[in-house]
Amino acid sequence: MISEARLIAARVLARVWSAEAFAAAALDAELGRRSGMDPRDAGLATELVYGVLRTEAALVARLSALTSKHKLDLPSPIARAHVLMAGYAICFLDRVPAFAAVNEAVGAIRAEGDVRTGSFANAILRKLAAEVEAKGRPSLLEAASASAPGWLRGSLRRSLGRSAAEAYLAAGPVPPPLGLSLALSEDRAAWVTRLREVCPEGTFEEGHASSRAILVRGAGDVRRLQGAGTAWIVQEEGAQVVALALGARRGERVLDACAGRGNKTWLLADEVGPEGAVDAADLYAAKLERLKEGPAGRGARAAYAVDWAARTGAFEDVPRDYDRVLVDAPCSGVGTLRRRPEIALRRTAEDVKRLSELQIAIVRNAATRVKDGGRLVFAVCSVLREEAEEVVERLAGEPSGTGVRLEKQPIEAELPRDILGEGATSFRLLPHVQGTDGYFVAGFLVRKE
Numbered sequence: 001m002i003s004e005a006r007l008i009a010a011r012v013l014a015r016v017w018s019a020e021a022f023a024a025a026a027l028d029a030e031l032g033r034r035s036g037m038d039p040r041d042a043g044l045a046t047e048l049v050y051g052v053l054r055t056e057a058a059l060v061a062r063l064s065a066l067t068s069k070h071k072l073d074l075p076s077p078i079a080r081a082h083v084l085m086a087g088y089a090i091c092f093l094d095r096v097p098a099f100a101a102v103n104e105a106v107g108a109i110r111a112e113g114d115v116r117t118g119s120f121a122n123a124i125l126r127k128l129a130a131e132v133e134a135k136g137r138p139s140l141l142e143a144a145s146a147s148a149p150g151w152l153r154g155s156l157r158r159s160l161g162r163s164a165a166e167a168y169l170a171a172g173p174v175p176p177p178l179g180l181s182l183a184l185s186e187d188r189a190a191w192v193t194r195l196r197e198v199c200p201e202g203t204f205e206e207g208h209a210s211s212r213a214i215l216v217r218g219a220g221d222v223r224r225l226q227g228a229g230t231a232w233i234v235q236e237e238g239a240q241v242v243a244l245a246l247g248a249r250r251g252e253r254v255l256d257a258c259a260g261r262g263n264k265t266w267l268l269a270d271e272v273g274p275e276g277a278v279d280a281a282d283l284y285a286a287k288l289e290r291l292k293e294g295p296a297g298r299g300a301r302a303a304y305a306v307d308w309a310a311r312t313g314a315f316e317d318v319p320r321d322y323d324r325v326l327v328d329a330p331c332s333g334v335g336t337l338r339r340r341p342e343i344a345l346r347r348t349a350e351d352v353k354r355l356s357e358l359q360i361a362i363v364r365n366a367a368t369r370v371k372d373g374g375r376l377v378f379a380v381c382s383v384l385r386e387e388a389e390e391v392v393e394r395l396a397g398e399p400s401g402t403g404v405r406l407e408k409q410p411i412e413a414e415l416p417r418d419i420l421g422e423g424a425t426s427f428r429l430l431p432h433v434q435g436t437d438g439y440f441v442a443g444f445l446v447r448k449e
């Protein structure tokens with residue numbers, strides 16, 4: 001009997017490899033079709049997908065070494081998925097006995113009508129199980145690190161140091177909790193109690209990084225729960241911290257310059273209150289439409305479709321006197337690696353270089369909308385130096401050519417000391433430290449020349 005978790009995980013992996021699907025979306029679609037699935041099975045499917053994607057190269061190398069031709073030749077993505085999932089379970093999963101992992105993989109491949117590949121899989125997986133039995137389990141940290149492409153490993157080491165880079169790459173593959181962002185007027189402890197009552201199958205706890213966060217596990221689709229879209233929205237805890245880092249105060253005028261669908265806009269509007277104003281801008285009008293339809297739509301004053309880099313679209317219409325501007329810039333997304341492991345397979349060093357140039361252009365032009373003496377916060381969901389310190393140094397060090405000067409400035413927000421040190425002008429969030437996605441955030445003072 002082949003578990004549903006494995007069948008689902010195999011289909012998702014095959015789609016990621018052969019149809020360039022995003023693992024999270026493919027997994028959501030598969031799990032969404034099975035509403036009655038045991039959460040433990042859903043958890044196993046998730047861990048197998050993410051785990052295999054994070055350790056793929058190391059698993060392939062290890063299994064290849066056990067074949068006569070030193071090559072893992074498998075005829076289909078589904079067969080490859082079953083073999084690598086079994087390899088992952090044998091190497092890294094305590095709760096799955098090796099013989100069960102082998103039998104399920106072999107059974108699943110044979111069930112596809114491929115007896116020959118089933119026998120091949122049986123032979124190499126048994127060898128692997130015997131090797132692990134004799135020598136012990138390999139290190140997940142090393143396997144995840146060895147599986148990252150060379151450019152990413154190198155960049156992470158330069159950005160974080162060697163051991164933090166390894167810990168970063170190994171963070172996950174257990175799925176992170178879902179974050180809820182609570183409105184300022186709401187009492188967090190009372191909501192934790194209430195949500196526990198209405199959804200006893202889930203776990204709800206207060207987050208540490210964001211004073212508004214409630215972290216949820218095992219609750220299924222939370223959007224059905226009380227308060228959704230009014231008292232709280234779904235927002236990853238690190239994303240909340242990014243919005244909080246702008247330090248928006250009651251009554252201020254704020255621009256969310258790369259607002260997307262407006263998750264951070266919602267939080268900013270909540271902070272400035274009805275006596276302030278929050279405007280949103282983004283390259284894509286379609287995203288701004290979604291923003292207007294969602295919870296942020298109730299709080300945002302105006303939405304501008306602007307290409308900040310090209311200075312086109314509604315560029316000239318956007319006011320020039322905001323107290324604060326948040327630039328949540330497009331980036332490599334390396335900070336979301338634990339939830340989107342396929343990023344490591346698809347992004348290149350050239351992408352990072354191109355994106356850092358785009359970030360600089362966007363910030364310089366968006367900064368023209370800040371009043372003299374106002375604040376700009378630049379954020380990326382990346383932790384790489386190329387999209388972080390190197391961008392900041394160029395923004396603060398080179399003439400902007402747009403009539404504004406950007407000076408590094410301590411971030412004014414109230415955030416825990418282990419995130420924002422006294423007087424710090426920038427900070428990182430790291431999954432293996434704060435439990436959030438990875439982010440880099442920097443504060444600037446804007447001077448008009």
Ligand SMILES: C[S@@+](CC[C@H](N)C(=O)[O-])C[C@H]1O[C@@H](n2cnc3c(N)ncnc32)[C@H](O)[C@@H]1O
Pocket residue numbers: 239257258259260261262263264265281282283284287306307308309310328329330331362381
């Ligand atoms: C990291 S996402 C923002 C996410 C959003 N703030 C949120 O909290 O959901 C970056 C956004 O920048 C937008 N963008 C990319 N290039 C842009 C440009 N040249 N001008 C304006 N917006 C741009 C993208 O459409 C995307 O929505």
